[in-house]
Amino acid sequence: MQKTLDVTITYLEQTSRPRFQLPAPPAGKIAFIRVEKPPLHFYRYLYDQVGAPFHWVSRRYMPDEDVCDIIHDPDVFIYVPYFNGAPCGLAEVDARKVCHTPGTVEIKFFGLMPDFIGKKLGRWFFHNTLDLAWALNPERVILETCTADHPAALPLYQKLGFTVYDQGHGIIEWRG
Numbered sequence: 001m002q003k004t005l006d007v008t009i010t011y012l013e014q015t016s017r018p019r020f021q022l023p024a025p026p027a028g029k030i031a032f033i034r035v036e037k038p039p040l041h042f043y044r045y046l047y048d049q050v051g052a053p054f055h056w057v058s059r060r061y062m063p064d065e066d067v068c069d070i071i072h073d074p075d076v077f078i079y080v081p082y083f084n085g086a087p088c089g090l091a092e093v094d095a096r097k098v099c100h101t102p103g104t105v106e107i108k109f110f111g112l113m114p115d116f117i118g119k120k121l122g123r124w125f126f127h128n129t130l131d132l133a134w135a136l137n138p139e140r141v142i143l144e145t146c147t148a149d150h151p152a153a154l155p156l157y158q159k160l161g162f163t164v165y166d167q168g169h170g171i172i173e174w175r176g
Contacts, residue, residue: 005172007146012162017134026120031082046090050111088116091129103139
C-alpha cells in the first residue's frame, strides 16, 4: 500500500544543558543499553517497530550499505531501552561533524514500540537520551519532529526545554 502524507516539520534546539533530575524508572525491570555497531537486521527491526506507526522513511528505503555506514560510525550512538527483558524503543544520537555545524549533536531518532507506549517509559527514556547527548559536550542539541509523529512528542520536547528554531513542510511517501 502506497500513500503520500503532507507533514509540517518542526526543528527544535537546546543551547544549554537543562538542569533536571532524571525521573525514576517506571515499575518493572528496566535497562538502557548502548548498542555498538548493531547488526543491520537488529537496527532495521528497531527502526521499523518504532517508526512504522509514524511513517518513518529516511532509513526504511535506504540501501543496507548506507545504513551500516551510518550506524557503525563511531560518532553515532544507538541506545535501546529494555522493559522486562524485551527491547521497547530506539534512540539514535548523531554527533558526526560532517552532518552538522561544529558543536551540534542531533537526536536523530527517538521513540517507543507501540506495545510500550502508555507505560510511563517515554519521559524516562527521553531524559536519559538527552542526558547522554549533552554528555558529548555540544554547544547545542537539535532534533526534529513532524505532524506524523506521536502527538505527545512535540509537547514533551518543549516541556524539557527545546525551542522551535524553524518549521517546514515535507512529503512522506510511504510504501507500507
